[in-house]
Amino acid sequence: MASSSAHQLSAAQQAFYQENGYLLDLPPIYTPEQMAEISADLPQLLALLEPGETSKDIREWHETSTYLYDICMNPKIHDLVEGVLGPNFYCWASSFFIKEPHSTSTVGWHQDAYYWPMTPHNSVTVWLAFDDVDAVNGGMKLIPGSHRGGLVKHERNTGTDSVLSLQLADGTDFSSDSAIQFQLKAGQCSLHDDRAIHGSPANPSDRRRAGLTIRYSGINVQNDLAVNPNFKTYLCRGTDTLRLNPVGTPPTARFARPSFKAVSVEEAGTR
Numbered sequence: 001m002a003s004s005s006a007h008q009l010s011a012a013q014q015a016f017y018q019e020n021g022y023l024l025d026l027p028p029i030y031t032p033e034q035m036a037e038i039s040a041d042l043p044q045l046l047a048l049l050e051p052g053e054t055s056k057d058i059r060e061w062h063e064t065s066t067y068l069y070d071i072c073m074n075p076k077i078h079d080l081v082e083g084v085l086g087p088n089f090y091c092w093a094s095s096f097f098i099k100e101p102h103s104t105s106t107v108g109w110h111q112d113a114y115y116w117p118m119t120p121h122n123s124v125t126v127w128l129a130f131d132d133v134d135a136v137n138g139g140m141k142l143i144p145g146s147h148r149g150g151l152v153k154h155e156r157n158t159g160t161d162s163v164l165s166l167q168l169a170d171g172t173d174f175s176s177d178s179a180i181q182f183q184l185k186a187g188q189c190s191l192h193d194d195r196a197i198h199g200s201p202a203n204p205s206d207r208r209r210a211g212l213t214i215r216y217s218g219i220n221v222q223n224d225l226a227v228n229p230n231f232k233t234y235l236c237r238g239t240d241t242l243r244l245n246p247v248g249t250p251p252t253a254r255f256a257r258p259s260f261k262a263v264s265v266e267e268a269g270t271r
């Protein structure tokens with residue numbers, strides 16, 4: 001598929017990302033109609049969840065479902081990512097963050113890189129909105145410039161409804177006062193650096209807030225297979241001259257679940 005120059009980042013956008021660790025107001029990846037069609041098929045993926053599982057258990061299913069793989073391999077997304085990571089990068093993760101209407105579920109303040117056994121830090125997350133997302137339905141917030149401060153110690157959550165098990169205590173290493181509220185239309189995405197501090201509140205509204213996170217890394221980034229043994233890369237742009245990681249096989253089925261579970265450093269007990 002040809003790439004679209006509309007999605008190539010300008011020098012000003014690249015500088016903004018370097019300075020602040022995120023990008024918003026990007027051209028849409030899908031029209032509202034296209035996104036509504038994709039969203040209408042989501043229940044077919046959710047139907048593959050087993051008893052006791054939730055949408056949070058859909059991790060790396062792009063490896064087995066073309067429904068997700070095709071989104072992860074969208075050239076418009078790759079144009080955006082190339083503006084941040086350069087010409088050689090791969091996709092390695094995808095997962096949903098879905099807050100149904102009136103969900104009390106939150107996402108505690110955290111840095112993605114704290115969860116990942118990957119070095120060096122050269123990864124970006126694309127957060128693709130399946131719904132219109134804003135302050136009212138629990139949209140994400142991010143502390144600008146926080147990616148430049150290095151990794152900060154996280155603590156185990158206690159007494160919160162966070163879908164993540166580790167989080168930063170506001171006031172200890174950072175203040176949430178400067179947080180930027182993310183606002184996206186369905187079919188639009190944001191970008192954020194793997195060290196940027198971010199989180200999101202509950203969704204007290206009548207509207208669903210669903211997003212798909214897709215993680216991309218430069219070919220110089222190596223995963224520790226002793227911690228996450230199922231890690232697979234899917235080259236998106238350029239050439240993987242370094243070959244530091246295992247390579248995945250593209251899926252053939254539209255909807256299928258993998259036989260493995262992805263493992264973060266926290267789940268592996270190494271943090």
Ligand SMILES: O=C(O)CCC(=O)C(=O)O
Nearest residue numbers: 097107112125140200213
């Ligand atoms: O969807 C959210 O509210 C949080 C997403 C997130 O934590 C992430 O993209 O790493």
